[in-house]
Structures are given as C-alpha cells and as structure tokens.
Amino acid sequence: MARTIGSHGPTTMEAIRKAGLRLIFQHGYEAMSLRQLAAEVGIQPGSLYNHISTKQELLADLIQDHINDLLRELETALRDKEGAVERLRAFVAFHVSYHMTRKREVFIANSELRSLDPRNYEAVVALRGAYEQRLAEILTDGVAEGVFDVDDVQVATFAIIALLTGLCSWYRPGGRLTKDAIIAAHEKLVLSGVMPRSAKPSPSGRDGIKTE
Template identity: 80%
Template sequence: MARTIGSHGPKTMEAIRRAGLRLIFEHGYEAMSLRQLASEVGIQAGSLYNHIATKQDLLFDLVQDHINELLRQLDLALEGKDGPLEKLRAFVAFHVLYHMTKKREVFIANSELRSLEPKNYDAIVALRGAYEQRLAEILSEGVSEGAFEVSDIQVATFAILALLTGLCTWYRP
C-alpha cells in the first residue's frame, strides 16, 4: 500500500506514540478512539493500521517501553553503589526523580493496567515485579548485613514503593 504524501514510517510511528500517550493521559484508554488518534497525528484512521495492529497493542507497547526504560535507568543509577544503604539512597532518589519527570508514562502504567488484556497484563506485572525485586534485593542485603531491621521484605518493599510513588503525585518542587 502506498504511503500518504508527507507520512514517514518511523516519524509517523513516533507521532502516533506521542499522541497516544497524551490522549490516554488526558482522556483515558477507553475514551481515546483510533479516529481521534489518527486525527491528532494528521493521518487517515485506516492508516493507523500500517503502524499499530490494535489500540491494545499501542497501550501495551507504551507501558512495556516505559517499564523497560525504568529498569534500564534504575540499573544505571545503582551501578557502582556499594552497600545497601547507598543503594537504597540511590533507589529512592532515582524513583522520585524518574516519576517526577515521566508523569504521563507513570500515570498510564499505573492507572491503565486494568485496560490490558490478560496476556499483556501478565507481561507487564512480570516487568513491574522485576522493578520491585530490585528494591527487595537491596532490603534483603541490608538485613543480611545488619544495616536494616525489616521483619517482612515484601511488605517493606511495597510500603516503600507506595510511599515514594505517592510522594510523586503531590510533591511540586
């Protein structure tokens, strides 16, 4: 199929992703229509299918890419940190800064989990589990070394994440 004049494959896909991110953030996944998305990008609605298979695929890709980037940047933030206290400080600083600068992505990844189909939901929950596991490992290391006193690593992990993520919703620097 011929490309519409002025459309450029990779550039169009990036425009679709940006517009999709904004529209889902502003209106919610269920309220965003593909026709609205196409109009926002400046292409025919049918042309979207040259770039995305379904609206669900777009949501999954946006959330998956966000969490993969979150994990990649976290690993960089923790790189070279010695000891559990230094790692925990780095984790906290990273989490807050990342969540403050990626508010749309974070909001969608958290609030639109409910909109994912079961197989996509399971894949995203597994990726989120990898992020949670990074913190759990820091806490476990701290307990093993006597730096932290934690009776339940899983509860502490979720409590810290909830506290940090909650901070990002109201704090304005």
C-alpha cells in the first residue's frame, strides 16, 4: 500500500514527480491516470490539483526540466575545455554518462514528445535545439581549426546525438564493460567519424575497453 505523505508542500510535489516519471516510463503517458498517480503517491485524487493542474502539465514539466538539466550540466562539462577536439571529447563523455544514469527521463523525453500539446511541444523542441546547437558549434569550430572534416554540420550533429543516445536501448549497469570503456568506445567512434582520414584520435587518457 502506498504511504500517505500528506497533500501539501514540496515533499509531496517531489513525490508526485517521481511517481509520474516512474508510471509514464512503465505504462506510457496515455495509459497513466491521475487516479493511479494519486494512489502511487498516497494522497486523494483531488489533492493532486494542489500541485498540478493537468496530466499534460506534469509531462511538460518533467521533459522540460530534464532538458534544462541536460543543458546546465553540459555547460559545466565544457567549462575550461580548449579546442574543438577536447570539447568534443567532453561532450561525448558527458552525454554518455548522463544517459547511463537518467534513462527514464531520456526515454520519456524521446518517446512522449508526441503526447505534448502544440505549445509545450514547441517549447521542448526549442530546448532540444539549444542542446543540439552546442554540438554543432563544436563541430563548426573544429572545421575552422582544420581538425574536423565535416561536409554537413547539421547532419553530423543529428547523427552523433543519435549514436550516443542509442546506448539507452542496450546499456545495463553491471554489464561486461566498465563505464570508462563505454565512454572511450563512443569517443573513438565519434572522433573517427569527424576527423580527416590522415588524422587519428589520440588517446583520451582512459584505458582501452576492458571487461569487468
């Protein structure tokens, strides 16, 4: 039985968000009802409206908060990194690490984009565009520095993000590869794809792929 935690305050709102994230991940946005959400949190259905106005509002907030966290933490990861190669390494390491630990948020942000109403959809797409633009800027700078050979920066941006995000479909904690090994493998794939053929990615300071 769900624990009753009361119907007011930030503690309840945080419980609603965590329960909503879990239920949407498990059952999908359309299948989750507010009555089910209230039961999961341990409050009366009517008490939900002290915290959220609609199920749509909850979904939009979860997705937008996820992408805002992504943007904010990316800026920290890129801080003090010099040169396009070093910044691309940092982007790859950050993106892979984040997606290893925030699987539910990533899944919902990608799979439930279609469930957003037009206003919320536009807001989320704008945030996603800001994240993609940071990678595009790194690639553009690399071309200008002569260290990257990229014919179409936009295509390369979409391809790299799709490659890095793809690990959400197969990564499981405690698997055969260490976290550092997985990051190193993705770095090698990305850098090999954007560097001129005559250049080879230099070691990033990590060991090669190792088994646990």
